[in-house]
Amino acid sequence: MKYFKLFWIALLAIISVSSPARAVEPQEIRMDYAYYSPSSLVLKRFGWLEEEFKSSGIRVTWMFSAGSNRALDYLNGGSLTFGSTAGLAALLSKANGNPIKAVYVYSRPEWTALVVNKASPIQRVQDLRGKKIAAAKGTDPYLFLLRSLKEFGVKRSEVEIVNLAHAEGRIAMEHGRVDAWAGLDPHMADSQLHADSKLIYRNIAFNTYGFLNVNEQFAKQYPQHVRTVIKAYEKARKWIIEHPADAAQLQAEEAKISLNVAQLQLNERTDFSNPRIGKEHQSALRAAAPILLTDGLVKPGTDLNKVINELIDPSFAKTVIK
Numbered sequence: 001m002k003y004f005k006l007f008w009i010a011l012l013a014i015i016s017v018s019s020p021a022r023a024v025e026p027q028e029i030r031m032d033y034a035y036y037s038p039s040s041l042v043l044k045r046f047g048w049l050e051e052e053f054k055s056s057g058i059r060v061t062w063m064f065s066a067g068s069n070r071a072l073d074y075l076n077g078g079s080l081t082f083g084s085t086a087g088l089a090a091l092l093s094k095a096n097g098n099p100i101k102a103v104y105v106y107s108r109p110e111w112t113a114l115v116v117n118k119a120s121p122i123q124r125v126q127d128l129r130g131k132k133i134a135a136a137k138g139t140d141p142y143l144f145l146l147r148s149l150k151e152f153g154v155k156r157s158e159v160e161i162v163n164l165a166h167a168e169g170r171i172a173m174e175h176g177r178v179d180a181w182a183g184l185d186p187h188m189a190d191s192q193l194h195a196d197s198k199l200i201y202r203n204i205a206f207n208t209y210g211f212l213n214v215n216e217q218f219a220k221q222y223p224q225h226v227r228t229v230i231k232a233y234e235k236a237r238k239w240i241i242e243h244p245a246d247a248a249q250l251q252a253e254e255a256k257i258s259l260n261v262a263q264l265q266l267n268e269r270t271d272f273s274n275p276r277i278g279k280e281h282q283s284a285l286r287a288a289a290p291i292l293l294t295d296g297l298v299k300p301g302t303d304l305n306k307v308i309n310e311l312i313d314p315s316f317a318k319t320v321i322k
Contacts, residue, residue, distance in 0.1 A: 026222065029058055029229070030081045032065040032074065035186055035255040037084035037210060038247065038266060039106045042236035043249055049099040049232045058225075067166055067184065069138035071213075075100055081218055082229055086111075086140030087208035087281060088288050092173035093138070094311045095298040101219050101313045104212040104230050105281065106237065110204045112141040112149060117174050118196035125152040125201050132160045134169030141166070143181035144206045146291050151203075156295060173197065186257050189264040198267040208288060209281055219316070226316045234321060237272050276321055278314040285312075 031049065033040040043049050050060045063072035065079060071083035072093040083100075085093075090102055114133075116122045122131070125148050135142040142161075149156065164172055167186040173181035174195050183191065183199075191197040212233060219226050240247040244267060251262035274280075291297075291303040298304070 008270055025056055026058060026081075026218075028061055028081075029053065029225065030061050030063060030079065031099055031229075032071050032080050032083045033138070033254075034065040034067075034071065034084045035251075036067075036109070036111055036184060037065075037106050038238040038251055038270065039233050039272075040084055041250060041254040042239055042247070043232055044253065046236075048235055052228050053225075067136050067139045069136055070278065072100075072138065075213060075215060076318075078215075083213050085211055085213055086143075087211050087285055088143045088292075089139055089208075089215055090211050090312055091285050091289065091304070091308060092143070092292055092297055094102060095292065095302050095304060095307045099216040100213040100311070101213040101216050102213050102277060102311050103219070103226055103313055103316045104233055104280075105209050105275045105277050106212050106233060108274065109185065109208040109210055110202065110207050110312055111185040111188070111210075112144045112207055113183055113188065113199040113203075113267075114145065114201040115170075115181045115188060115191060115197050116200055116230055117176060118177065118198065119176075120179065120198065122180060122200060125149065125154060127200075128180055129154055129158045132162055132177075133180045133182065134162045134164045134172050134178040135162075135182035136165050136169065137163045139166070139184070140208055141184050143208075143288070143291060144203075145182040146295055147206050147288065148201055148203065150291065150294070185265045185269060186251070186255050186261055189269070190257050190261045193264065194258070206288070208284060211277070211281075219313070223316065227320050229287045230317050230320045234275065236242055237275055240266070241272055260299050276314065276317055277312055282308050282312055 032133040033044045044062050069091035071085045074080040075083040076098045080129035135145050162178055166187050169181045170187045170191050172178045214226055248266050252259045286310045
């Protein structure tokens with residue numbers, strides 16, 4: 001009897017090790033929506049994500065992100081489960097300890113450029129020496145500005161960068177409180193069309209992709225839910241492509257901009273064709289990454305190639321995107 005009892009104890013121990021307890025479902029998934037991420041606006045409007053999680057009893061809540069820096073702060077602080085950011089901004093945040101993974105590309109935009117007001121004599125990047133430039137620190141426009149200055153041999157010490165949120169930077173530029181602004185759509189498109197602001201430098205290669213990021217621990221614990229979110233984003237992306245007029249109208253209503261501004265942003269400056277995250281995006285980040293080291297935005301000696309590999313995770317999307 002003694003040996004029989006020991007046998008069953010051992011067997012139960014083996015079963016418990018080989019069959020771990022099912023993870024408790026999260027009560028809530030916290031999503032962000034942003035005017036620079038049209039797919040997020042579509043999802044929020046139509047409630048497709050709520051439908052996906054209804055049977056699981058998981059609540060979906062939405063929080064507004066005014067820029068990549070805000071989305072990344074919310075992710076780092078636990079206020080968001082998923083956040084919409086620019087690729088290089090995500091890399092910067094990851095390199096500085098934010099536990100995130102980039103799992104999907106919601107767009108390939110040209111959403112930033114260097115902008116001056118209609119009365120400005122400034123015509124090129126070199127003319128910015130000695131000037132004040134508005135930019136939201138930690139965002140793609142901020143990093144676009146740094147790369148643009150470097151490209152044309154303007155030292156960081158030769159300009160004054162004023163840290164302002166995107167909407168505030170636009171107002172400061174239009175009213176002459178700063179000499180230039182590292183813009184972001186749809187604010188930039190609105191300023192072009194309604195305030196006759198001028199884009200003095202554009203470079204689509206310096207615009208990094210729109211990444212959907214997720215908290216690392218959540219991705220590890222609930223991979224099936226990450227795939228569900230990507231599935232919903234795919235539905236939104238395809239809807240935008242198939243309904244360009246309706247998508248522009250929705251963008252205009254959600255962002256409170258005119259229809260012609262929304263059309264400029266979506267139809268002329270945003271590419272929705274390739275949502276698969278992977279080598280293309282790793283290569284783009286490797287080309288952009290040196291600015292993070294040369295400008296002291298990450299610790300000296302940071303292995304950015306390693307960080308890029310840890311940030312970009314194509315495994316979730318590849319089973320969803322056909």
